[in-house]
Amino acid sequence: MANLRQFVGVHASAVAAYTLTVALFGFALTRSAGFGSTHNVSGLLTTTTLLALPALGQTLVVLTGGIDLSVPWIVSAGGVAMANYTASSELPGWLVAVTVVLGGGLIGLLSGIGVTVFAIPSIVMTLAVGGLVQGFVLSMQLSGGANARTAPAGLIRLVDTGFGPFPVITAMLLVGATLVGLALHRSRFGVRLYATGTNETVARLAGVRVQRVRAIVYVASGMASALAGILILGYARQAYLDMGNPYLFTSIAAVALGGVSLLGGSGTYWGTLGGAALITVLTTILPMFHVGIAQMQIAYGAIILAGVAMGRVGEHLGASPQSRTPTAEGASHG
Amino acid sequence: MSTERMTGAASTSAGRHIEGTAVTRIPNLPTWTLFGGLIVIDVALQPGLLSLVQVGYFVQGAFTIILVAAAQTFAIMVRGLDLSVAGTMALGNVLAASWLSSAGLGHIWSVPVILLIGAAIGGFNGLLIAYASVQPVMATLASWTAVGGFALLVMPVPGGVVPPGFTAMFTTELLGIPVSFLWLGGLILLWRLLYRSRLGLQLRAVGGDDRRAALNGVPVRNIVLMAYTLSGLLAAAAGLYLAATTSGGDATIGYAYLLPSIAAVVVGGTALSGGKGGIGLTVAGAFVLSVLADIITALAFAPNVAIVASSALLLVVVGMRQFAERRKGHRSWQT
Numbered sequence: 001m002a003n004l005r006q007f008v009g010v011h012a013s014a015v016a017a018y019t020l021t022v023a024l025f026g027f028a029l030t031r032s033a034g035f036g037s038t039h040n041v042s043g044l045l046t047t048t049t050l051l052a053l054p055a056l057g058q059t060l061v062v063l064t065g066g067i068d069l070s071v072p073w074i075v076s077a078g079g080v081a082m083a084n085y086t087a088s089s090e091l092p093g094w095l096v097a098v099t100v101v102l103g104g105g106l107i108g109l110l111s112g113i114g115v116t117v118f119a120i121p122s123i124v125m126t127l128a129v130g131g132l133v134q135g136f137v138l139s140m141q142l143s144g145g146a147n148a149r150t151a152p153a154g155l156i157r158l159v160d161t162g163f164g165p166f167p168v169i170t171a172m173l174l175v176g177a178t179l180v181g182l183a184l185h186r187s188r189f190g191v192r193l194y195a196t197g198t199n200e201t202v203a204r205l206a207g208v209r210v211q212r213v214r215a216i217v218y219v220a221s222g223m224a225s226a227l228a229g230i231l232i233l234g235y236a237r238q239a240y241l242d243m244g245n246p247y248l249f250t251s252i253a254a255v256a257l258g259g260v261s262l263l264g265g266s267g268t269y270w271g272t273l274g275g276a277a278l279i280t281v282l283t284t285i286l287p288m289f290h291v292g293i294a295q296m297q298i299a300y301g302a303i304i305l306a307g308v309a310m311g312r313v314g315e316h317l318g319a320s321p322q323s324r325t326p327t328a329e330g331a332s333h334g
Numbered sequence: 335m336s337t338e339r340m341t342g343a344a345s346t347s348a349g350r351h352i353e354g355t356a357v358t359r360i361p362n363l364p365t366w367t368l369f370g371g372l373i374v375i376d377v378a379l380q381p382g383l384l385s386l387v388q389v390g391y392f393v394q395g396a397f398t399i400i401l402v403a404a405a406q407t408f409a410i411m412v413r414g415l416d417l418s419v420a421g422t423m424a425l426g427n428v429l430a431a432s433w434l435s436s437a438g439l440g441h442i443w444s445v446p447v448i449l450l451i452g453a454a455i456g457g458f459n460g461l462l463i464a465y466a467s468v469q470p471v472m473a474t475l476a477s478w479t480a481v482g483g484f485a486l487l488v489m490p491v492p493g494g495v496v497p498p499g500f501t502a503m504f505t506t507e508l509l510g511i512p513v514s515f516l517w518l519g520g521l522i523l524l525w526r527l528l529y530r531s532r533l534g535l536q537l538r539a540v541g542g543d544d545r546r547a548a549l550n551g552v553p554v555r556n557i558v559l560m561a562y563t564l565s566g567l568l569a570a571a572a573g574l575y576l577a578a579t580t581s582g583g584d585a586t587i588g589y590a591y592l593l594p595s596i597a598a599v600v601v602g603g604t605a606l607s608g609g610k611g612g613i614g615l616t617v618a619g620a621f622v623l624s625v626l627a628d629i630i631t632a633l634a635f636a637p638n639v640a641i642v643a644s645s646a647l648l649l650v651v652v653g654m655r656q657f658a659e660r661r662k663g664h665r666s667w668q669t
Contacts, residue, residue: 067471067475119657120653120656121415123415124415124596124600124606125649127593128593128597128645128646128648130593130645131641132645132646134638134642135639135641136638138636252475292490293486294484296483297482298483300483301479301480302476304472304476305468305472305473308468308472308476
């Protein structure tokens, strides 16, 4: 009984996210036949993929009980660096892309070291690292010429290629998601990661190298965000300074909608994917009702709050006990 | 639990005395040393700064960060964090730019209304955190997102105007003294009054150790609620002030002030683990950041260098503090 309740508590919002996505898609079809066109479906899938990548990093960090506010700047840095370096160097595009992704990983490592070795709160650490990256992006933007902002032709081709309405990059994302799923649910690393997020002290006493696990997730987040920046460059054709800005709120909203507990320790990447798909469909449909970006952002706020509330309900239904932070204690024991 | 934390909760006059001397004054030393050193460098680079008018302009420019960091100080004092200052500040900013110029609310009456809206947003955060036990970071992230959306709704593109008379309230001189000194003096005076009041003591007690505070009869939830309400009020004031001094509104302005708000508090010396410090220290921290930015401009570096420098300073200071706290065996603040 407890297991069933736990399953419902953890997966209900993920199931709801997928169901709502399909329902909203069907609803949009009744309003406009063009919504089901190859072109539109391909656009929806591409946009979902572009959101799913930064949301992947956010998911891993949130699972360990942290949060990554450097995501938007690493996305921008990935896009701007890719455009600059392919324009200014003779290296093949794929090599530049690999370098940029590894660079994202290095930025993530910096956050990871701050959070683990120096015990800096993740929110302060990632915000400050975001500031460092912002300075770097600005300097590249200032030094690069006008041509340095355009996407390389090969990258545009990659993002545009698809089997009918199904983009290649979405197929690659699904392969990646399967690997992430295996790592989270079928490997020792996954067990350690969930243990760390559930209760760090217990995990440490059980022999988990908590610090190493926590550092790794920031590296993964940096790499995923940099890769997202590269692909967004291909999709938007142009790199610009604040191309990553929308991904701060949307990556966290996707995580919350997908049923990943914002307290850490429970949830899946498949859930986040559902959340990303739902956000994408919503963003596409709402203009039909003359709902703009401002209202969408208000909705994201409500979604994050609802995600937190659902996490608390799940907790009461008997899901895994959450690690209590001193900050949470400040309120709950008053 | 160390003995230092207990003194935070001890509501005797002796306990207050210890707080005032041993805990808050000594950590001032590195902050003021850093501040003094930076000022010497800045004045050496541009000797023209040494005039009352120039210092007045400097304070006027720094006051936005001072206000938003003062807002952040209240949340950090009760061992939380307020990300929504970015949203509330943006909302205050665009409301000021669109209401003050229109006759709808009778100009100046929109000022208290905007401050009340800020307090209400902060109060909402406080209710979530104190009474619904939502993590501060999550509660204020959600309200930041939503309030930022409302700001965009009010003013989709930067614009608006502020009456010159309102701008003058913050930019002129009074009897030869730049009016920015008076605003700064007023803020510090209000903080000193609060610090010495019962509420101030209770704030420090809750931040120091909420369980002990509760055992001593402090209404912990109400104090947390009050801290976030004051944070919202000051964040809205920061937006209002920015609208007055820049004579316009921008719904996306808040994000740029989130990092400085936390950096000023931390560099000033208020502990992330709560209970210690206050707005006096935060003012010093905000000045350090402002002087640093001024030096970087004087050296003709690009503006992005200032962002990098303040981020790096935040990381170095917070890293050293956390490291030192951990070696002392304190319980550290974690998200």
